[in-house]
Amino acid sequence: MAGTDDVEIYRVAGIDEAGPGDLTFVANRKYISRIKTTRASAIILGEDIPPVSIPSIRTSDPYLAFARALEQFFAPVVPEQGIHPAAIIAENVTMGSHPSIGAYAVIGKGCKLGAGVTIYPHVVLYPDVCVGDGSVLHSQVTVREGCILGSRVILQNGVVIGSDGFGFAPTKEGSFYKICQTGRVVIEDDVEIGANSAIDRAAVGDTIIRRGSKLDNLVQIGHGARVGEDCVLAAQVGLAGSTHLGNRVWVGGQVGFAGHLEVGDKAVITAQSGTSHDVPPGAVISGSPAFENSAWLRSTAAFAKLPQLVRKVRELEKEIQQLKSSLKMEHSK
Amino acid sequence: MAGTDDVEIYRVAGIDEAGPGDLTFVANRKYISRIKTTRASAIILGEDIPPVSIPSIRTSDPYLAFARALEQFFAPVVPEQGIHPAAIIAENVTMGSHPSIGAYAVIGKGCKLGAGVTIYPHVVLYPDVCVGDGSVLHSQVTVREGCILGSRVILQNGVVIGSDGFGFAPTKEGSFYKICQTGRVVIEDDVEIGANSAIDRAAVGDTIIRRGSKLDNLVQIGHGARVGEDCVLAAQVGLAGSTHLGNRVWVGGQVGFAGHLEVGDKAVITAQSGTSHDVPPGAVISGSPAFENSAWLRSTAAFAKLPQLVRKVRELEKEIQQLKSSLKMEHSK
Amino acid sequence: MAGTDDVEIYRVAGIDEAGPGDLTFVANRKYISRIKTTRASAIILGEDIPPVSIPSIRTSDPYLAFARALEQFFAPVVPEQGIHPAAIIAENVTMGSHPSIGAYAVIGKGCKLGAGVTIYPHVVLYPDVCVGDGSVLHSQVTVREGCILGSRVILQNGVVIGSDGFGFAPTKEGSFYKICQTGRVVIEDDVEIGANSAIDRAAVGDTIIRRGSKLDNLVQIGHGARVGEDCVLAAQVGLAGSTHLGNRVWVGGQVGFAGHLEVGDKAVITAQSGTSHDVPPGAVISGSPAFENSAWLRSTAAFAKLPQLVRKVRELEKEIQQLKSSLKMEHSK
Numbered sequence: 001m002a003g004t005d006d007v008e009i010y011r012v013a014g015i016d017e018a019g020p021g022d023l024t025f026v027a028n029r030k031y032i033s034r035i036k037t038t039r040a041s042a043i044i045l046g047e048d049i050p051p052v053s054i055p056s057i058r059t060s061d062p063y064l065a066f067a068r069a070l071e072q073f074f075a076p077v078v079p080e081q082g083i084h085p086a087a088i089i090a091e092n093v094t095m096g097s098h099p100s101i102g103a104y105a106v107i108g109k110g111c112k113l114g115a116g117v118t119i120y121p122h123v124v125l126y127p128d129v130c131v132g133d134g135s136v137l138h139s140q141v142t143v144r145e146g147c148i149l150g151s152r153v154i155l156q157n158g159v160v161i162g163s164d165g166f167g168f169a170p171t172k173e174g175s176f177y178k179i180c181q182t183g184r185v186v187i188e189d190d191v192e193i194g195a196n197s198a199i200d201r202a203a204v205g206d207t208i209i210r211r212g213s214k215l216d217n218l219v220q221i222g223h224g225a226r227v228g229e230d231c232v233l234a235a236q237v238g239l240a241g242s243t244h245l246g247n248r249v250w251v252g253g254q255v256g257f258a259g260h261l262e263v264g265d266k267a268v269i270t271a272q273s274g275t276s277h278d279v280p281p282g283a284v285i286s287g288s289p290a291f292e293n294s295a296w297l298r299s300t301a302a303f304a305k306l307p308q309l310v311r312k313v314r315e316l317e318k319e320i321q322q323l324k325s326s327l328k329m330e331h332s333k
Numbered sequence: 334m335a336g337t338d339d340v341e342i343y344r345v346a347g348i349d350e351a352g353p354g355d356l357t358f359v360a361n362r363k364y365i366s367r368i369k370t371t372r373a374s375a376i377i378l379g380e381d382i383p384p385v386s387i388p389s390i391r392t393s394d395p396y397l398a399f400a401r402a403l404e405q406f407f408a409p410v411v412p413e414q415g416i417h418p419a420a421i422i423a424e425n426v427t428m429g430s431h432p433s434i435g436a437y438a439v440i441g442k443g444c445k446l447g448a449g450v451t452i453y454p455h456v457v458l459y460p461d462v463c464v465g466d467g468s469v470l471h472s473q474v475t476v477r478e479g480c481i482l483g484s485r486v487i488l489q490n491g492v493v494i495g496s497d498g499f500g501f502a503p504t505k506e507g508s509f510y511k512i513c514q515t516g517r518v519v520i521e522d523d524v525e526i527g528a529n530s531a532i533d534r535a536a537v538g539d540t541i542i543r544r545g546s547k548l549d550n551l552v553q554i555g556h557g558a559r560v561g562e563d564c565v566l567a568a569q570v571g572l573a574g575s576t577h578l579g580n581r582v583w584v585g586g587q588v589g590f591a592g593h594l595e596v597g598d599k600a601v602i603t604a605q606s607g608t609s610h611d612v613p614p615g616a617v618i619s620g621s622p623a624f625e626n627s628a629w630l631r632s633t634a635a636f637a638k639l640p641q642l643v644r645k646v647r648e649l650e651k652e653i654q655q656l657k658s659s660l661k662m663e664h665s666k
Numbered sequence: 667m668a669g670t671d672d673v674e675i676y677r678v679a680g681i682d683e684a685g686p687g688d689l690t691f692v693a694n695r696k697y698i699s700r701i702k703t704t705r706a707s708a709i710i711l712g713e714d715i716p717p718v719s720i721p722s723i724r725t726s727d728p729y730l731a732f733a734r735a736l737e738q739f740f741a742p743v744v745p746e747q748g749i750h751p752a753a754i755i756a757e758n759v760t761m762g763s764h765p766s767i768g769a770y771a772v773i774g775k776g777c778k779l780g781a782g783v784t785i786y787p788h789v790v791l792y793p794d795v796c797v798g799d800g801s802v803l804h805s806q807v808t809v810r811e812g813c814i815l816g817s818r819v820i821l822q823n824g825v826v827i828g829s830d831g832f833g834f835a836p837t838k839e840g841s842f843y844k845i846c847q848t849g850r851v852v853i854e855d856d857v858e859i860g861a862n863s864a865i866d867r868a869a870v871g872d873t874i875i876r877r878g879s880k881l882d883n884l885v886q887i888g889h890g891a892r893v894g895e896d897c898v899l900a901a902q903v904g905l906a907g908s909t910h911l912g913n914r915v916w917v918g919g920q921v922g923f924a925g926h927l928e929v930g931d932k933a934v935i936t937a938q939s940g941t942s943h944d945v946p947p948g949a950v951i952s953g954s955p956a957f958e959n960s961a962w963l964r965s966t967a968a969f970a971k972l973p974q975l976v977r978k979v980r981e982l983e984k985e986i987q988q989l990k991s992s993l994k995m996e997h998s999k
Contacts, residue, residue, distance in 0.1 A: 067843055
């Protein structure tokens with residue numbers, strides 16, 4: 001640590017809230033100006049930040065360093081080990097070592113739970129669900145029949161895995177015939193899904209969220225959709241059925257995808273955009289309907305000045321009329 | 334079946350996943366090219382699709398045929414019959430024959446359940462709820478006091494029926510006075526509602542979802558809104574209070590309606606659109622704010638080229654200036 | 667009451683549904699024309715409405731008067747007093763007088779409940795939650811560890827308070843390292859939150875919803891965000907992390923805010939808008955990306971006529987070409 005040999009740290013805190021004894025950090029350049037006013041005793045900084053007057057730790061990755069520091073000072077709430085007497089475990093359930101199954105959890109027939117699984121109170125597993133080692137299912141989660149969760153999966157409260165896909169065949173009479181949804185949802189290792197999100201099963205085939213992807217709250221994943229590895233989907237995103245995201249795709253909040261699309265690796269779709277077309281790998285797109293981001297930025301800038309453009313065109317039209325009459329007069333001289 | 338007398342089918346599968354012994358289908362023309370590469374043993378096709386080399390079933394409605402075929406090969410998970418001992422049934426509850434009431438379900442005073450109703454674990458019915466014959470309520474569903482569900486209604490997991498409408502009277506001091514929400518929510522026969530959707534009750538009068546309508550996940554229906562018969566609302570749609578949809582209205586994902594609107598029969602509102610105006614019957618509208626779809630398509634095409642238009646107008650302005658000076662010179666000769 | 671000394675009222679009803687014996691109201695000017703056709707026995711009206719032929723009550727605030735009248739005729743469902751034997755109350759829980767704790771509620775260690783708190787069935791409080799006097803938590807609500815609810819807070823069904831914020835540090839290998847979310851969520855007095863909304867906790871510091879604010883259904887509040895006093899957030903709004911709304915901010919349905927923004931007091935953001943910029947106090951903004959509302963209205967009007975503008979510019983271009991050739995001919999004479 002630069003600046004002193006002798007700082008005692010008791011807590012990690014945000015730059016505005018930090019006081020004496022606190023370690024803080026700046027990972028977002030927007031907050032550099034606040035380094036001067038923080039009352040923190042020490043700060044974690046990126047290597048590119050100018051010198052500061054308080055004790056500092058320099059690192060190429062201040063956000064990760066902050067995450068690690070936080071773990072040193074934080075005692076997480078640990079749910080009780082064992083199976084609560086008010087949990088209902090159906091027959092033919094297998095369970096690894098060190099389970100934590102909360103009150104009123106309902107585990108259906110034939111479920112298979114790995115080692116060190118944490119099931120909070122009021123979780124419902126329908127029959128034949130698999131949950132991998134070390135996964136954590138928060139209260140009010142439901143996992144429907146036959147769905148598969150990998151290892152170290154985290155489901156925040158109220159998540160629904162495996163609800164019926166939105167599949168109906170229109171009849172000649174104008175009503176809808178429900179198509180039974182026989183597919184599974186497969187959530188691979190190290191996926192986290194945010195509160196009250198819903199991942200639908202399909203009529204046939206699997207809906208898949210691949211290893212390491214992170215989905216925020218209130219996200220909708222339609223039947224048969226697939227999310228690649230290490231994707232990030234911000235809150236309230238919606239994928240319609242059978243749309244496939246590649247790996248490391250970044251999706252901003254409230255984005256919508258139509259069905260049956262292919263989105264290439266490392267594509268970025270900015271917040272509130274919507275697309276009904278495939279997205280090439282690495283593309284950055286924006287708007288609804290979405291197109292290339294830098295072109296969209298120019299179009300939106302022009303949109304804000306559209307009334308002036310309309311006026312200008314009207315003026316030009318008048319000038320042309322005047323020019324025409326002048327020319328006619330000239331001609332008739 | 335065309336192409337052979339002798340195919341044995343063991344499963345129904347998607348066109349990419351299908352292998353020997355599988356029946357597959359093409360209902361979406363986007364997938365016609367994949368007929369050549371599928372390994373399925375047979376295929377269901379629309380009558381308009383060109384001849385294929387594998388055994389095929391031709392039908393005017395391949396999607397419905399696929400739905401029926403699926404049922405032949407699929408053994409759905411059937412919840413246990415009877416009333417689980419850990420369900421709590423209050424006094425004055427009436428119940429038809431063959432109920433299935435899961436663990437930890439809570440059925441309030443005066444509820445009336447029809448015949449063959451399926452209540453999954455962790456469903457909560459507040460007092461005086463009616464549920465029609467054959468309806469299915471998945472885990473974590475709540476139906477609030479006095480609300481009515483018709484027959485064969487399906488509520489996916491986490492649905493909330495009858496939460497308080499968002500009704501507050503502003504006070505002179507700038508805060509809000511809660512208006513008690515005394516109305517009911519009425520869900521008619523054959524309606525299905527997707528996971529974690531919420532349908533609010535109103536201060537007075539009913540919020541109604543009419544026969545046969547299908548709502549996808551995370552849909553919001555405001556107080557006093559009405560959805561007509563056989564409507565389709567895709568995921569994350571929001572209807573503000575007192576807005577009425579006619580019959581057979583199609584609403585794309587993430588669409589928003591302002592309050593107090595009338596939307597005519599068979600109107601179509603495409604994904605991510607928003608409107609604060611009434612929509613005539615049969616209209617197809619798009620955009621936010623929304624207008625007629627084909628005009629909107631032309632406007633969005635022009636929007637993508639808006640920077641070029643701005644440049645063009647600037648060039649024309651220069652040319653006009655040059656013309657003016659030329660004409661002046663001409664004149665002054 | 668004007669118009670008669672002698673009307674008996676038995677119910678309050680909407681203007682279209684009302685019949686003999688009903689009191690109705692007109693608070694929205696859109697419904698003035700229906701006063702002529704209502705069958706209500708009496709009506710509450712604003713002072714600015716023209717004279718009517720049925721008995722009427724005039725008031726400067728018809729909506730508030732309607733709210734008060736409704737309370738006179740409405741007998742709300744009152745949950746049972748006491749603690750249901752199937753509720754699980756952990757050790758070290760303190761509780762004020764007159765609690766109502768429903769079946770299968772789970773109250774974690776160290777929780778503190780004020781007087782007159784109503785906990786509906788299937789509510790889960792993780793350890794160390796505080797709930798102020800008179801608050802009402804509907805079924806399927808979860809409040810996570812250490813979160814604070816003020817007095818008279820109302821949480822509609824399925825609300826999640828204190829789910830982990832969406833905080834991950836990207837690693838050099840392209841995956842994500844979960845940052846433990848140690849902050850609390852603080853919900854101040856008189857706040858109401860709609861069904862299936864989710865309010866995230868932050869890595870450090872509090873996520874705060876201040877006194878009197880009202881959030882509709884399916885709203886997303888990101889980690890470390892703050893909502894000021896007496897704000898109104900319509901359904902499906904999303905605030906990304908660390909964004910701060912001032913007091914009395916009005917937010918239309920489906921609006922999205924990027925992270926780390928400051929939104930000034932009394933700002934208005936109309937439905938479906940989105941912004942990644944700070945919003946000054948009192949500003950009214952629209953669109954995605956959003957800008958000043960009246961300018962946006964002009965731009966959207968011009969957008970709908972954009973194809974005509976493109977045609978007009980093409981015509982002007984031709985006319986200029988013709989003028990140029992005419993002038994050349996003139997010149998060459």
